[in-house]
Amino acid sequence: MIAGAGLETGGAGVAAALAAALCWTLASLLWRRLPTSLGAAQLNLLKNALGLVLLLPVLLQAGSAPPTAGWAFLVASGVLGIAAGDSLFFAALRRLGTRRTLTVEAAAPALTTLAALAWLGEWPGGSQLLGLGLVTAAVVLVAQRGAARGGPSLPVREQRLGLLLALLAMVCASAGALLTRHAFVEQTMDPWQAAGIRLGAATLVQLPLAPGLLAAVWAPLGPRPARRRWPLVLAATLLGTALGIGLQQSALARLPAGEAVTLMATAPTMAVLLAPLERDRPGLSGLLAAVLALLGAWLVVR
Secondary structure, eight states: OHHHHHHHHHHHHHHHHHHHHHHHHHHHHHHTTOOOOOOHHHHHHHHHHHHHHHHHHHHHTSOSOOOGGGHHHHHHHIIIIIIIHHHHHHHHHHHHHHHHHHHHHTTHHHHHHHHHHHHTOOOOOHHHHHHHHHHHHHHHHHHHGGGGGOOOOOOHHHHHHHHHHHHHHHHHHHHHHHHHHHHHHHSOOOHHHHHHHHHHHHHHHTGGGHHHHHHHHHOTTSSOOOGGGHHHHHHHHIIIIIIHHHHHHHHHHHSOHHHHHHHHTTHHHHHHHTGGGGTOOOHHHHHHHHHHHHHHHHHHHO
């Protein structure tokens, strides 16, 4: 019975991790259709605040409050992984572009796996390590797809700053995942409540940016999206922030941190499979990346 329960829990965790990756992929497709001149931190505050509002019905139905023992880790996770990590990631994207930023982010599963081994004692097996390597290679392949297309060249100083921001974003994201996993290891709690705590903490520390965000959103000639674009903003936030983070917590509650992060790192590869929706062709490298990611994910969960 215990083994069967473990398999059931692991299967639910795998499904949650892959579903989170799909949600982030779909949200990315929507965000790319919504250009804005909002700053990276302002955009992050907007999606976090909206995501928290969208999660309220789930949180209100959760019943009892989550145990206070895990709050400190979840709050720190929200501040590091969401408030800081996502802001740094958006800032890196604007300086390095998607390709270079994803190349740096490809190291996140390996970093998280090593850190989880040192801190939480979560030992990966041989197949998990091989799967991690294949998923990482797949993400790098996806990132390199756009290399030949070129793009605006940036000053060396801006490129170095972008690289630093991408590295810091990766470290913050890994730290956020590890803190969340530690909270679940120490205390049983509802993953969706954990998502609400993380989003609430991230929104709270970013509140000083609220006046500037509100001025930008409501200014008649400001950078706010047109009214007809708000449904897309809400859809992207629902998928990428509310559902994506909730599913992420579900995965981290059921799987070792390195395993969960590796499965969620398949999101860029899923974007390749959805490329026809943007009238893009994945090409041979994109198809190879999809195969590597599929094989890597299978090795991670076998």
